[in-house]
Amino acid sequence: MGETLPRVPEGARHRSVTLGRPVQTLRVKMVLLGSSTVGKSSLALRFSKDQFKSTSPTVGCAYLTQEVHLSDVTLRFEIWDTAGEEKYHSVTPLYYRGAHAALLVYDISKRQTFIRAQLWLQELEKQYTPGSTVIWLVGNKGDLVQDRQVLAQEGQTLANEKGLGFTETSAMSGDQVSELLQAVAHRVHKCIGEQRGGLSEWQETPLVDLHQRDTFNPFTSCCKVGP
Incomplete structure (x- = not known):
């Protein structure tokens, strides 16, 4: 899953042992x-x-993070796991807008989910500008190969036709999962990170000590009331 670098107080930069110079950390939104x-x-x-x-089925959206260290940069993935139930479909675009990477996931043992992934692709194509989002087709549950309903070649053919990346994985066994994240990281850095304004630098948000009474007064307001 890539080398995870230790967190330092500054948060935005890490020290490379081999190069002896700061390594930039960039934010990547992945849905x-x-x-x-x-x-x-x-x-x-x-x-x-x-x-x-x-x-259990995700309600709305869940959020996780992971860092992937490339040769000259660290990508901090902000991973948005969206709900798949139909009743949440209308709010899902709120989560994937502005994403640098989108994984279209289906279950290789259920053909209907492969069809559904293609519908998600159509939705994405309405929202993003070509070149601004790396899209990857992911056939998950490779551990259920004996129940396979979608051939790997079908997934690869669709990916080739649409210009997507393609990988089959098993979240249960971990097979090809770290390789997938590494591949997405390299593609994002190459296709988006090198664009002007493509990826922003990650900055750690400092904690605010609410117990410091000299800097925090609950009875004051930044908003003026009246004339």
């Missing part, structure tokens, strides 16, 4: 889209903590 039960939450957990556990 996971797909039907309910295809394993989006399990993939997100693998990305973030390299763990697997059974999860």
Whole structure:
């Protein structure tokens, strides 16, 4: 899943042992889209903590992070795991707008989820400018190969036709999950990170000590009332 660098107080920069100079940390918003039960939450957990556990359907959206260290930059992925249930469909665009990467996830043992992933792609194509978002087709649940309903070649063919990346994974076993994140990281850095204003630098938000009475007064307001 890439080398995770230790956090330093400044937050925005890390020290490279090999180069002996600061390594820039850039923010990458990545959204996971797909039907309910295809394993989006399990993939997100693998990305973030390299763990697997059974999860309940996501309500609205869940948020996790992970850092991927490339040769000359660190990408801090902000991973948005969206709900797959139809009743949440109308609010999902609120989460994937502005995403630098989008994973279209389907279950290789359920053809309907593959069809649904193509509908998500149509939705994405209405929202993003070509070149501004790296889109990856992900056939998950590779551990259910004996129940396969979608051939790997079908996924690869669709990806080739639409100019997408393609990977089959198993969130349960972890197979190809770290490789997927590394591949997405390289593609994002190459296609978006080198564009002018493509990726912003991540800055750690300082904590505010509300107990310091000399700097925080609950009885004052920044808003003026009256003339």
